[in-house]
Amino acid sequence: MARGQSPTVRRRRLAGELRRLREAADLTIDEVGEKLECSASKVSRIETGHVGVTPRDARDMLALYGITGDEQEALVQLAREARKRGWWHAYNEVFTGTFVGLEADASSLRAFQALLVPGLLQTERYARAVIRALRPDAEDAEIRRRVAARMARQELLSDTPPPEYWAVMDEAVLRRVVDGPEVMAEQLYRMLAIAEKPNVTIQVVPFGAGAHPGMEGPFLIMGFPEQADPDVVYVDDSTSSGLYLEEPTDVRRYGLMFDHLRAAALKPDDSVELIAEAAGRFAEQAAAPAPVHHLEPRTQ
Numbered sequence: 001m002a003r004g005q006s007p008t009v010r011r012r013r014l015a016g017e018l019r020r021l022r023e024a025a026d027l028t029i030d031e032v033g034e035k036l037e038c039s040a041s042k043v044s045r046i047e048t049g050h051v052g053v054t055p056r057d058a059r060d061m062l063a064l065y066g067i068t069g070d071e072q073e074a075l076v077q078l079a080r081e082a083r084k085r086g087w088w089h090a091y092n093e094v095f096t097g098t099f100v101g102l103e104a105d106a107s108s109l110r111a112f113q114a115l116l117v118p119g120l121l122q123t124e125r126y127a128r129a130v131i132r133a134l135r136p137d138a139e140d141a142e143i144r145r146r147v148a149a150r151m152a153r154q155e156l157l158s159d160t161p162p163p164e165y166w167a168v169m170d171e172a173v174l175r176r177v178v179d180g181p182e183v184m185a186e187q188l189y190r191m192l193a194i195a196e197k198p199n200v201t202i203q204v205v206p207f208g209a210g211a212h213p214g215m216e217g218p219f220l221i222m223g224f225p226e227q228a229d230p231d232v233v234y235v236d237d238s239t240s241s242g243l244y245l246e247e248p249t250d251v252r253r254y255g256l257m258f259d260h261l262r263a264a265a266l267k268p269d270d271s272v273e274l275i276a277e278a279a280g281r282f283a284e285q286a287a288a289p290a291p292v293h294h295l296e297p298r299t300q
Helices: 007-022 030-037 041-048 055-064 069-082 087-091 101-103 124-135 140-158 182-194 248-264 268-287
Strands: 108-113 166-169 199-206 219-223 232-235 243-245
Touching: 007 041, 007 055, 007 069, 030 041, 030 055, 041 055, 055 069, 087 140, 101 140, 101 219, 101 232, 108 248, 124 140, 124 182, 140 232, 166 248, 182 199, 182 268, 199 248, 199 268, 219 248, 243 248
Parallel strands: 108 166, 166 199
Antiparallel strands: 108 219, 219 232, 232 243
């Protein structure tokens, strides 16, 4: 799906337009609900993008706001397009929020991770181990489904055109052994291969950098090709569906955090060298025979 065509982003764009037009018409949410004979909560959820809007509802709202002619038809068409299903609906039991729909339409992705390899860079075996660790009670079928969904997400980096992807991670990501040295070697070599893509930049914040802004937790800043779609910050939270920040002050704050992280990190070439060194060590460990421990007999 080309940048700018995601139904999730179109729904978000339409929601913002409906909110702006209601305010320009000097109407409250309660007044709109009363005039259209629907609940105020429905109007509110449409304007926040939590629910979609049917073309008929969009037409009624626009007529109430005094929008007619070509402008009305363009926004009603946007409502139709926002109701289409993206590829991620095939994994609707995995992707329960709007995250993947927004990610799929982003023209730029700026990610920070403190503990784990970012999802778009994970190998299948690494992803399986991580998901298993985060969901110890999950059935094998659910784990397989979640791994497949994560692998499908990664096709984003090979789209035409692909988004600009800039990932910054703490050195701990390279040192934490997930499912053994063989899996880690495979994972780090995969990162090196992806780093060669012209649209991908990877940096590592070394332990020597000390305290840094990313210690608060992982986040992703998504930028979009249309000026009508402002940037969104997604703050990862394993206990929920995550937090979405759209206020300009919040987006600017995270943008500044990311700039500080890039400055604290090793340069991209030096980061690749560090990843290669870590991958080589894991590869050596994976190839080495397991040590044999000889236990001395216990004395009485």
